[in-house]
Amino acid sequence: MSKAILVLEDGRTFHGSAYGAVGETFGEAVFTTGMTGYQETLTDPSFHKQVVVQTAPQIGNTGVNDEDDESDRIWVAGYVVRDPARRPSNWRSTGDLGDRLKAEGVVGISGVDTRALTRHLRERGAMRVGISSVDLDPRALQQRVLAQPQMLGADLSAQVSTPERYTVQAEGEHRYTVAALDLGIKRNVSRRLAARGVTTHVFPASSSIEDLLAVGPDAVFFSPGPGDPATADGPVALAQEVMRRQVPLFGICFGSQILGRALGFGTYKLGYGHRGINQPVLDRTTGKVEVTSHNHGFAVDAPIGERIDTEFGGVEVSHVCLNDNVVEGLRGLEVPAFTVQYHPEAAAGPHDADYLFDRFVDLVEKKG
Numbered sequence: 001m002s003k004a005i006l007v008l009e010d011g012r013t014f015h016g017s018a019y020g021a022v023g024e025t026f027g028e029a030v031f032t033t034g035m036t037g038y039q040e041t042l043t044d045p046s047f048h049k050q051v052v053v054q055t056a057p058q059i060g061n062t063g064v065n066d067e068d069d070e071s072d073r074i075w076v077a078g079y080v081v082r083d084p085a086r087r088p089s090n091w092r093s094t095g096d097l098g099d100r101l102k103a104e105g106v107v108g109i110s111g112v113d114t115r116a117l118t119r120h121l122r123e124r125g126a127m128r129v130g131i132s133s134v135d136l137d138p139r140a141l142q143q144r145v146l147a148q149p150q151m152l153g154a155d156l157s158a159q160v161s162t163p164e165r166y167t168v169q170a171e172g173e174h175r176y177t178v179a180a181l182d183l184g185i186k187r188n189v190s191r192r193l194a195a196r197g198v199t200t201h202v203f204p205a206s207s208s209i210e211d212l213l214a215v216g217p218d219a220v221f222f223s224p225g226p227g228d229p230a231t232a233d234g235p236v237a238l239a240q241e242v243m244r245r246q247v248p249l250f251g252i253c254f255g256s257q258i259l260g261r262a263l264g265f266g267t268y269k270l271g272y273g274h275r276g277i278n279q280p281v282l283d284r285t286t287g288k289v290e291v292t293s294h295n296h297g298f299a300v301d302a303p304i305g306e307r308i309d310t311e312f313g314g315v316e317v318s319h320v321c322l323n324d325n326v327v328e329g330l331r332g333l334e335v336p337a338f339t340v341q342y343h344p345e346a347a348a349g350p351h352d353a354d355y356l357f358d359r360f361v362d363l364v365e366k367k368g
Helices: 038-042 097-103 114-124 138-146 187-194 209-213 233-244 254-262 355-367
Strands: 003-008 013-020 024-032 050-054 078-080 107-110 127-132 166-168 176-181 198-203 219-222 249-252 266-283 289-301 308-310 313-321 327-332 337-340
Touching: 003 107, 003 138, 013 097, 024 078, 024 114, 024 138, 024 266, 024 289, 038 050, 038 097, 050 114, 078 127, 107 127, 127 138, 166 187, 176 187, 176 209, 187 198, 187 355, 209 233, 219 233, 219 254, 219 355, 233 249, 233 254, 249 254, 249 355, 254 266, 254 289, 254 327, 254 337, 266 327, 289 327, 313 337, 337 355
Parallel strands: 024 050, 050 078, 078 107, 176 198, 176 219, 219 249, 249 337
Antiparallel strands: 003 013, 003 127, 013 107, 024 127, 166 198, 266 289, 266 313, 308 313, 313 327, 327 337
16 A cells, blocks of 8 residues: 655645555645545535545445435545545445545545544644645645645636536426526535425526526525635626525525625635534524534624625524534525525435525515
8 A cells, every 4th residue: 555645734744545546636624524424525516626634533434326426526636534444334335435536536645643633724724735645755745735726715616517507307296496506516405406396407607697597497596616705706796686686595605605795795714614514503593503514614704693784685694603603694684585604405414404495495485
């Protein structure tokens, strides 16, 4: 097994073994706390340009299968695990995780003290990183890491969006039509909508308001995605056009940040982000606490506990993370729009927030 090294931009170095493809890769080092759902994590477009550190010590036990991918490929820039499974064991497994990484050219490293690495990132913040199994000189690798672009200011959503429109049909009787802007959409979003009788037309990130309205949508959806929302001026303008027409609008994660900007709020980069499937969120509308799935490194800067007047009427913060009081959702009081910054589609993750898709359908019904 080939040796490998991981070097952070501040020079902290970890030694291990090559896992997946042999080579060299760079990205932003982030950690995710999920003990399951690694296949959904790897194929989530929101992880584009990021090197993912799994905090769970054993990864790959259930192998990989043909059903749990959230997109057509693995998107992570690199992968860091402590103890990869030597042999997968699950009735749904069709292959080995390490083989899948190798087949898709994903450079990873195993045998790393991921606990120490996670603590370092939590204290110092997400930062650029390099993994190499071809050049084991830490200083030389660090210099290449420092030459990489930062995630702050990165415009990435167009890189992961669909090149052309496609449609996911409703299950059973068709009730409503949704136009979804693909900024890095996961497959389970369309599945959750389809289960409620919604036909979803998925559009490229560069689509115009005329493109979306051409399918006669009852509502519009803005998807999750990677990168800095401060760079997404096109989608922000599109969200404003949707709200001016009073078309019901729902945004998840990156889509929530886009809507936040469209309403006049700023966004900022979190120190190390929220990633995992065990994040507690308060729904301020109902007073209930949900255990939720997260994957975001940016957040909306909006005041909590008060009405904020905007061009589109009053807005309030609807959801808050109980770990750090970060805004996790917005709700229009006059315009039919709401968002959450986490993942109610639960891929992977708990189903506590699945009701939000019902809330979206209810919004459409009330508007109709």
